[in-house]
Amino acid sequence: MSKQVGRFELIRELGRGAQSVVYLARDPQLQRQVAIKTLHFAPSDPQQKQQLLAEARIVSQLRHPSIVPIFEAAEEQGDLYLVFQHVPGRNLAEHLQLSGRLPAEKAIAIMQAILDAVAHAHAAGIIHRDLKPSNILIDDDGVPRVMDFGIASRAEGLASDGAPLSGTPAYMAPEYIAQRTSNERTDVFSAGLVFYELLSGQRAVPGSNIDEVMKRITSTDITLPAELNSALDERLVALLYRALARDPEGRYATAAQMRAALDDYLAPETPVAGVEARQSTIEFLLRRMRHKSDFPALSESVGAINRITSSENQNLAELSNTILKDFSLTNKILRMVNSVHYRQAGGGNISTVSRAIVVLGLDAVRSIAITVMLFEHLQNKDNSNQLKEEFLRAHLAGVLARDIGGKSMARGDIEQAFICSLFHNLGRLLSQYYFPDESAEIRRLAQQKDCSDDLAAQQVLGLSFEDLGVGIAQSWGFPRLIINSMRKLPPGSVRRPANMDDRLRVLAALSNDLCSLVADAGVEQQAKELRRIVARFGEVIDVDEQDLQRTLRKSFEQVSQFAGVLRLNLQQTNFGKQSRAWGGAAGGRALAADLPTQEDGLAGTVLSDVAADGLAGDEAAADGARSTAAAAPLSSEVILMAGIQDVSNALISDFKLNDVLRIILETIYRAKGFKNVILCVRDGRSNAMLGRFGFGPEAPEIAKRFRFSLVFSADIFHAALANGADILISDTRDAKIAPRIPAWFRRAVTAETFVVFPLCVRGNAVAMIYADRQRAGEIVIAKAELSLLRTLRNQAVLAIKQSI
Known part of the structure; x- marks a missing residue:
């Protein structure tokens, strides 16, 4: 040198x-x-x-x-x-290697300085083109300093058209990779990737293969790890995801706008003049919505389900666990999957969420869960009548899209069509709930000026229903294709869609146009309006007026079934009256004969509140509890029997072992109101019992901590496994029991009572089921329940034998 x-x-x-x-x-x-x-x-x-x-x-x-x-x-x-x-200090990449992810406040402070620098360069007409942590120095005073403006390094390799790419692949924007577009929005995307790294401590798009990295950026939405996504403020996550939107139009237009959004996040009650008017209004309305305590809860639940179903590693247990946290939601979903529509679709006789997901698929269960959550969120409010009308209209749109698209779509795409159409008018639905006075003014203004609802909403709220719905859907983590489908189609004839995203958007528009026809058109206008819709969508759908009328009537029946599950009387709604005008649903009656009742074991109760039934192996305690058991509903036994039937149905089909085991664990979890239920499996290489998965608020963490050697030791677990004996420990603190509770267990959990069911094949324990409650004495198992629990245990053994 x-x-x-x-x-x-x-x-x-x-x-x-x-x-x-x-x-x-x-x-x-x-x-x-x-x-x-x-x-x-x-x-x-x-x-x-x-x-x-x-x-x-x-x-x-x-x-x-x-x-x-x-x-x-x-x-x-x-x-x-x-x-x-020369700036003494480290670059940001080195800083993050040493410190790991930063607290949100510190990450924001660094990003504000970076965005100020980028905005200054943009004002001078300079695009950075290679913004990344290694090009950001942290000086000795902790001040971020950006370098290499406009001086793009060259990637190792060429793009598909042979033109060289400037910059670092893992920090390139999708449109730059695909089209060589380089502007302020591409720098915003790179800034979003840097912000992701500050918040998470890891690169958003890891990997050393340039082609794979660039493919991921162009084809996959970037999301935070689930545990971090739920730990951060949803407003901050929404801000990050907007910067990382694959569609440049969905991003902040400038670095200055992203900087202003960060300022607004830090001072949420103070309007920021620099924020784009539409985004400022969305954030203002979101703040108003958050003042109502139920909106954050709804957002968290919808966001969690969306994250699970959009994950590359779709997790049946994680989705089941999320739904099972809400007993009311669980029971309504089980009633829904046993209704006529889903029995025809291959469901029926389903008593666990796990089995519902196996039979119907993640997307179908997501559709049901989010629909039920949305209704639960909206009912019993001051303006409940108007809310029910809006909800039924949205639900009909989803059903119509599913029916119309069902002839040519895969099952997963059909459920996407349902969700797209259900949320097409999300802005109007939530405006009615959170801003009832403004919504009434919007309706009055639209009628007075003979203009569209969106135009009236623009004047009253400062943005259209469409923009409000898109903003909320983004904060809920809906995938881009669903958000894209919320955009209205231009007037005139609809062109044939070029891809699945466009097809879903067209289906959402068509189904919602049909809903408007049902809700608003008088009898004398029906035929004329239906012809107009057929003419508008003539190039897209191969149906005539009679086909659409038949589809409408079929969809009315499905909505009627859904209303029955939710105990909603359609005869008291305008929707029910309008559907009768189309010959649908026979007056909007709920098809009660087709819906499971509590006696079917699917309505259930909050099992953790059920009185104790007795203690297995202890005749005196069992006798003393029989009067209580006789007075209490037999919900636990009914749920256990239904679960046994579920497992039997799974065993005679082409089953996956883990799916069957999850159904068994979920049945045990629901029937006895356990806090956590864990499956442990023997690992032959280490001769140890290892936790695999389970149900309960702490199940994933506890499963990781369950690891103990199978070399015999005089403790409870080895006694159960060596003898193939089911053991119930009522109180881990009992003087006679405490010495036999191993130290690893006391470190792993705080439960004071638990039960163990060994799973033995040819006399050898190959697995075990562990279930616990928090307080001593809370687990009591009657003889009938014990027999059913052992049947489930034996089914697990049978499934293992068939899989060997």
Whole structure:
């Protein structure tokens, strides 16, 4: 290595990349230390060098406290070199390696400085093109300093069209990879990736294979890990996801807007003048909605279900666990999947959420769960009549889309069509709940001025129902294709969709147009309006007026079944009256004969509140509890029997072992109101019993802590496994029991009572089921229940034998 570059004396190397090296150097003329970055391109391109020198001269004019200035730019022995101010300290990538993820407040402070620097450069017409942690220095005072503006490093490889890509693949925007578009929004996307790293402590798009990294950026929405997503404020997560929107139009238009949004987050009650008007209004309305205590709960639940179903590793147990946290939701979902529609679709006789997911799929159960949650959220409010009308209208739209699209779509796509159409008018639905006075004014204004609801909403709320719905859907983590379907189609004839995203958008528009026809058109207008819809969508759907009328009548029946599950009397709604005008649902009656009742074991009760039934193995205690058991509902026994039937149905089909075991664990969890139920499996290599999965608020964490050697030790677990004996420990603190509770267990859980069911094959324990409650004495099992629990245990053994 030469000791000198130009007049600068090299001291030592600071770092290097694929085509650049950075040195600490001394300027003998000005007697100061500087940083020199040498750039070597192979093959050499004189035009490229001149372009970079011209960019460097422009960048050297930037003056901002968060920008590392360029002092000089020149050429030495055929290679370019750039002279920067030397900033003592580490770059942000090194800083994050040492510190890990940062607290939200500190991450925001760093991002504010970065965005100020980027916005300053944008104002001068300069796009960074390679914003990443290693190009952000943290000086000795903790101040972020951005470097390398406009000086793009070259990726190792070419794009599909042969044109070179400038920048670092893991920090490129989707439109730049696909179309070479480079503007302020591409820098915003890169800033979002840096913000992701600050909040999570890890790269958003990991990997060393450039093609795979770029494919992920262009084809997959970037989301935080589930545990971090739920830990952060949903407003901050929504802000991050907006910066990372794959569609540039969904992003902040400028770095200044993203900076203003961060300011608004830190001071939520203070309007920020710099925020784009529409976004400012959405955030203002979201703040108003959060003042009602149920909106955050709804947002968290919907967001959690969306994160699970959109995950690359879709997790049956995680979705089941999320739903099982709400007993009311669980029971309504089970009643729904046993209704006529889902029996025809392959369901029926389903008593566990796990089995429902196996039979119907994650998307179908998501559709049901979110629909039920939305209704539960809206009912019994001051303006409940209007809310019910809006909800029934939205639900009909989803059913229509599912029926119309069902002829040509896969099952997962059909459920996407249902959700897209259900939420097409989300803004109007939630406006009616959170802003009833404004919604009444919107209806009055639309009628008075003979204009659309969206135009009236624009005047009253400051934005359209469509924009409000999109903003809320983004905060709930709905995937891009659903959010895209919430956008209205342009007037006139609808063109045939080019891809699935467009098809879902068209289906949502068509089904909601049909709902408007049902809700608003008089008898004398029905035929005319139906012809208009057929003409508008004629190139998209291969149906005539009679086909649509038959579809409407079929959909009315399905909505009627749904209303029956929710105990909603359609005869008292305008929707029911309008459906009768179309010959649907025979007056909107609920098809009660087709719905399971509490006696079927699917309505259930809050099992954790059921009185104790007795104690297995203790005749005196059992006898003393029989009067209580006789007076209490037999919900636990009924649920156990229904679960046994569920497992039997699964065993005679082409089952997956883990699915059957999850159904068994869920049945045990629901029937006896356990806090946690865990499956442990023997690991032959380590000769240890390892926790695998389970149900309960702490189940995932506890499963990880369950690990003990199978070398015999005089404790409760080894006694149960060695003898194949079911053991119930009523109180882990009991003087006779305490010495036999192993230390690893006391470290793993705080439960004071638990039960163990060994799973033995040919006399050897291959697995075990563990279930607990928090307080001593809370687990009591009657003889009939014990027999049913052992039947479930034996079914688990049978499933294991069949899988060996």
